[in-house]
Amino acid sequence: MARLVMKFGGTSVADVERIKNVAAHVKREVDAGNQVAVVVSAMSGKTNELVGWVNEAARLHDAREYDTVVASGEQVTVGLLSIALQEMGVAARSWLGWQVPIRTNGAHSTARITEIDGTNLIERLEQGQVAVIAGFQGIGPDNRITTLGRGGSDTSAVAIAAAIKAERCDIYTDVDGVYTTDPRIVAKARRLDKISYEEMLEMASLGAKVLQTRSVELAMVHGVRLQVRSSFDAPDAPQGGGEGANYNGPGTLVCGEDEIVEQEVVSGIAYTKDEAKITVQKVQDQPGVAAKIFGPLADASINVDMIVQDVSEEDKRTDVTFTVPASDLARAEDVLRKAQADIGFEELKSDTDVVKLSIIGVGMRSHAGVAQKMFQTLADKGINIHVISTSEIKVSVLIDAEYTELALRALHSAYELDAA
Amino acid sequence: MARLVMKFGGTSVADVERIKNVAAHVKREVDAGNQVAVVVSAMSGKTNELVGWVNEAARLHDAREYDTVVASGEQVTVGLLSIALQEMGVAARSWLGWQVPIRTNGAHSTARITEIDGTNLIERLEQGQVAVIAGFQGIGPDNRITTLGRGGSDTSAVAIAAAIKAERCDIYTDVDGVYTTDPRIVAKARRLDKISYEEMLEMASLGAKVLQTRSVELAMVHGVRLQVRSSFDAPDAPQGGGEGANYNGPGTLVCGEDEIVEQEVVSGIAYTKDEAKITVQKVQDQPGVAAKIFGPLADASINVDMIVQDVSEEDKRTDVTFTVPASDLARAEDVLRKAQADIGFEELKSDTDVVKLSIIGVGMRSHAGVAQKMFQTLADKGINIHVISTSEIKVSVLIDAEYTELALRALHSAYELDAA
Known part of the structure; x- marks a missing residue:
């Protein structure tokens, strides 16, 4: 017997049939x-x-x-x-954010969960009643409904799991787990049985859409074990190998490194097309010039990622x-041109025709030559x-976008990630 | 300056444009x-x-x-x-049933309002903020959302008006007031400027769809003055004659008799086709026979209305x-047949091809011959x-349905209700 959160x-x-x-x-x-x-x-x-x-009622509206x-x-x-x-x-009852209550700060529409009192939920769970909880919502200090921002239901699920001390939080989604890389591009991509929080965080922030970055952070902080699996499997399909309390289906377990016995050097390869490259040409190579470039961008809340001089x-x-x-990009160029005299x-x-490729793996910490293999593979x-x-x-590199597929496949083979 | 409820x-x-x-x-x-x-x-x-x-999720469901x-x-x-x-x-904020709070009993889906604490609302209203309140809903003793049953928003509005001591409760609807009779049948039907609670109650329970019976009862108990008016008028249309605090538009005021100076003997004529006639033939004319007929019907929760022996x-x-x-009807016949030996x-x-016509007016109390005029008019x-x-x-009479229009027009003229 275990206590589980299913999200x-x-x-x-999408409709009553799927519900x-x-x-x-x-x-x-439950059975x-x-x-x-x-x-x-x-x-x-x-x-x-x-x-x-x-938006139809008013472009600018009260959050x-x-x-x-x-x-x-x-x-x-x-x-x-x-x-x-x-x-x-199956005995069940619904819980709205204000009924649990799921307390959040007052940042309406991008609220952060501050406290969940799991007492009521645990009492009902122990009586054998399933708790059906509204994701994405909470109650603010002003006694009004708050929402956590798009995709916030993952975060709700992890926070609930922490509050009720669940053994695992299963995230049901439209894919059947976390892959070594995008299987639409690399046919030999493999589903990972396990991945560490740190690796999943990098994957998520680098474009893997499986989990919201915030929910992974929260899971890592509270040690909530996350299982990513497909909701489109038949509910009564035979459950496969793997480990985990009472649950042996496919999917990927996101957990602490200590649970992963055999660390791969590289666990996955991510890519994102959401970055643009800016080159500021012919600046004086003297102390303070970096501050002059990146100061105005920081003031404009523009995140600068990779830098080379x-x-x-x-x-x-x-x-x-x-x-x-x-x-x-447009905003960044504008900010820089206004500071041209100073810089x-x-x-x-x-x-904008660039792509950022990243190899990710906690094993890198203890292995030398991992980056070198990446550079050599691309050079070849x-x-x-x-x-x-x-x-x-x-390790992340920025390359021309037209090489994306070629580079992904070459790296996937080089790090021996290809499915047999 | 007045305090108003608008419903x-x-x-x-129906859509954002109408909102x-x-x-x-x-x-x-507000202006x-x-x-x-x-x-x-x-x-x-x-x-x-x-x-x-x-209903798609389950025919029988948890209320x-x-x-x-x-x-x-x-x-x-x-x-x-x-x-x-x-x-x-316009300064405004929304209020859900549990936020006001609008407390109800625990009869989910047919709940009755037990208490509204108007303190928060009044405080905000006095600061010049419009309170936008969800009708039809409240919060039960179990801290869960309740609803008042279909059409419950009228009841919500009246209860809120009583709680905040509003001077008037305006019910905006798709008709522009209460008429002497159905204007679709009697072209000379007139809109009433005022009607008493008692008369409105009779009209509502006799088929006039303008207001929910429960909301009129509640208004009568708490002395809430109800104004029935059309929401399809342009909001900035010139406001007509009539009385009432700061509001002089058309519509019908439902109020206490004391506010109606010149009582008509008959204020309106209602009709309903929702009744069926049953005749139990050749029963013993002896004490207790009525109890034998109506007892089983009462046990089956069937309301018996008009009776003649x-x-x-x-x-x-x-x-x-x-x-x-x-x-x-079908259920009533079934009940009676089962009790045939006993009765x-x-x-x-x-x-079922009958209609119940009713003339309504508080003036009847002090006027003789009102019923007689009805019988004579129909006989003629x-x-x-x-x-x-x-x-x-x-006074209500049951007649053959085919005479509905003829009877309505004749009575409307006989009681001098025709528009000039």
Whole structure:
């Protein structure tokens, strides 16, 4: 017997038929003797419809009213799922954010959870009642409904798991786990059985859409074990090998490093096309110039990611290249041009036709030559690297976008990630 | 300056465009210096959609979950209306049932309001903020959302008006007031400027769809003055004659008799086709026979309305005729047949092709001959009366349905109700 949180997103509860399928998944866990809390999103499309109405009412709107309108979506699904469960003979009741209560700060529409009192939930779970909890919503200090921002239901699920001391939090999604890389590009991509929080965080922030970065952070802080699995499997499909309390299905377990006995040197390869490259040409190579470039960008809340500075030429001038989110490019160029006199550059160049490739693995900490293998593999294919950045468990390179598929496949083979 | 409640139904808030029109109505009252609380229903069609999903999830369902799902409809409209008001420069905030709080008993989906603490609302109203309140919903003793049953938003509005001591409760609807009779049948029907609670109650329970019976009862008990008016008038249309604090538009005021200086003898004529006639033939004319007939019907929760017993014949046998709601006819016949041996009747006859016509007016109390005029008028047209029932302010007759229009027009003229 275990205590579990099961989380289902919008496509899994898109209509009553699918809600009944979710109920069958829940029933399977209950029948196996588990205590279950379910966290659900709104029916897919509903949140967009509600947001559309809010924008139609006023372009600029009170975030408190926005939250009141948008949170109604999850209210519908918790009620319907509770009814579907009861119809299958499973005791269940719905819980809205304010009923649990899930307390948040007052940052309406981007609220952060501050406290969840799990007492009521635990009492009901121990009586054998399934708790069906509205994701994405909470209650602020002003006694009004708050929402956690898009994708916040993952965060709700992890926070609930921590509050009720669940043994695992299962995130049901439209993919069946975390892969070594994008299987749409690399046919030999493999599903990982396990991945560490740190690696998953890097994957998530580098473009893997499986989990919200915030929910992984929260899971890491509270030691909540996350299982990513597919909600489109038949609820009664035979459950495979693997480990984990009472649950042996496929999917990927996101957990602490200590649970992963055999660390791969590289666990996965991520890529993102959301970065743009800026080169500030011919600035004076002297102390303080970096501060003059990046100060105004920081003031404008533009995140600078990878940075490289060329070796100084004879005239003591150099080029500084860095990346910003593609959506901030126009703003970044504007900020820099306004500071041109102060920075003292000659020309500004930008390029959005780039991709950032990253190899990720906690094993890098104890292995030498991991980055070198990446550079050599790319060089062998004639792929030029514009910028490099590294962290303890990651090496990222910026290359021309047209080489994305070639580079991903070559690296996937080089690090021996290919499926047999 | 006055404190007002304005209530808008589902068709008035059917889409964002109409919600903006409602906001303009509210702004007009705010600009006139009034403190305004608005009570709204769900966008028309939304409640049906939600109820449809609930029924799809399970034919028999937990009323608490039904309430959770269905109450989401009003949550959407209060948020959108608040945003629309703010966009027009009117300070506003939304209030859900549990936020006010509107306390109800625990009869989920048919809950009755037990207490509204108006303190928070009054404080905000006095600061000049419009309170946009979700109709139809409250919070039960179990801290869960309750709903008041279909049409409950009228009741919410009246209860809020009583709680905040409003000078008037304006019910905006798709008709522009209460008429002497159905204007679709009688072209000369007149809109009434005023009608007493008692008369309105009779009208409502006799088929006039303008107001919910419960809301009129509540208004009578708490002395809340109700103004029935059209939401489809342009919000800035010139306001007509009449009386009432800061509001001089058309419509009908439902109020205490003391506010109505010149009482008409008959204020209105209502009709309903929802009754069916049953005749129990040849029962023994002896003490206890009525109890034998009506006891089993009462046990089956079937409301019996009009009753007439024929004069006994020589064989000491008589016929008893009465009406029941048409929707209960089959069940009533079934109940009676099962009790046939005990009652001792020979035959059972029924007829759904009947209509109940009622003349209503508090003036009847002090005028003689009012009923007689009704009987004479119908006799002059050759219309046979099957059953008669009377109360202090009403005379009802059951006639063949085919005479409905003829009878309505004749009576409307006879009581001098025709528009000039």
